[in-house]
Amino acid sequence: MxxxxxxxxxxxxxxxxxxxxxxxxxxxxxxxxxxxxxxxxxxxxxxxxxxxxxxxxxxxxxxxxxxxxxxxxxxxxxxxxxxxxxxxxLRLLTALNILHRVAGTALRGRVIVYVTGGSFLLIYVAALAMFDAERNHPESLITNFWDALWWSVVSVTTVGYGDLYPVTLTGRLIAIALMIYGIALLGVVTATLASWLIQQVAEVEEKSTAATVAHVDQLREELAEFCALMLEQTARHR
CATH class of the missing domain: 1.20.58 (Methane Monooxygenase Hydroxylase; Chain G, domain 1)
Structure with missing residues (x-):
């Protein structure tokens, strides 16, 4: 094995x-x-x-x-x-290994699957874990799941309003992990968007180049026909 x-x-x-x-x-x-x-x-x-x-x-x-x-x-x-x-x-991230096969072999498609699936999963898991860690603490500001979900979304997007924050050690560890993921996510999204823009520009240039090549080929054919016609007329006048 x-x-x-x-x-x-x-x-x-x-x-x-x-x-x-x-x-x-x-x-x-x-x-x-x-x-x-x-x-x-x-x-x-x-x-x-x-x-x-x-x-x-x-x-x-x-x-x-x-x-x-x-x-x-x-x-x-x-x-x-x-x-x-x-x-x-987070063992559920195993599912992303299966889902990425559906996205095909394109690297960008696999990145989108990982980032989208991983983000939704992590936001929910972090909210659930944060609510579990904070709800019984007397000084906690996160007292229901919807507050925890709001905090999770705000943290992963690196907005950080500061209206809700963890007070327990477990909650703070979860917050650190989510903040690090949020920073990494921003870089991945930026890189993916840049890759998409570069591809669009490349496709436009490729189409333009193909059109230019086709036009040149057409001019060559017309020039060849013109030369053949001139040679034929010259031969007749002799």
Whole structure:
């Protein structure tokens, strides 16, 4: 069994597990009174064990374990630290690996899929995690999910009104991660837009060049016909 084959085999199961985790965790956070706390804990812990096992097997199958460990250090942190439990929802980013195939081989199409899908997912997950972290703190300004969602959108777009901000350690860690993503997102959007504009200009120039070449070819044909006609008339006069 190779690491690549293991990743392909477990891609869909891990994504489905993350979807279940998202549904149960959302239910637990948004409407805690209607879900049996024991059942929710069992499901969440079971999926956590699945994620931990997936990480351990991937590390064991990696050909260069040291390099793989360093490149996937974030997965270990998410699995190991209980306070970062909401970030396990980012396992849903596995779905983007599947969706990008639909976008074809064009790099820009794959970037758009990753950025759009990742942004919507991260905004929702960050809002959910922030509400979970802040709602029980006596000094919290984020007291409902819609405030958390507003804060998440404002933060990821780097607007930063400052009307809502986290007061807990977990909330601040989530805020730092979202701010970093927002800055990176701005760069990706700018680069994608610049790439699109360059392509449009190139297409216009290509069409113009093609039209010019066609016109030159037409002139050559007309000149050749004219020369042939002149030669024919000269021959007749002789």
């Amino acid at each position: 190779t690491l690549e084959r293991w990743r392909k085999i477990t891609e869909w199961p891990v994504m489905l597990a993350a979807l279940v985790y998202l549904a149960v965790y959302s239910w637990q956070v948004l409407d805690p009174g209607t879900i049996p706390p024991g059942a929710a804990s069992v499901v969440l812990q079971g999926i956590w064990l699945l994620f931990a096992a997936h990480y351990a097997v991937s590390l064991a199958l990696a050909p260069a374990k040291g390099s793989w460990f360093l490149r996937h250090l974030h997965e270990l942190i998410i699995v190991a630290l209980p306070m970062l439990r909401p970030l396990r929802l």
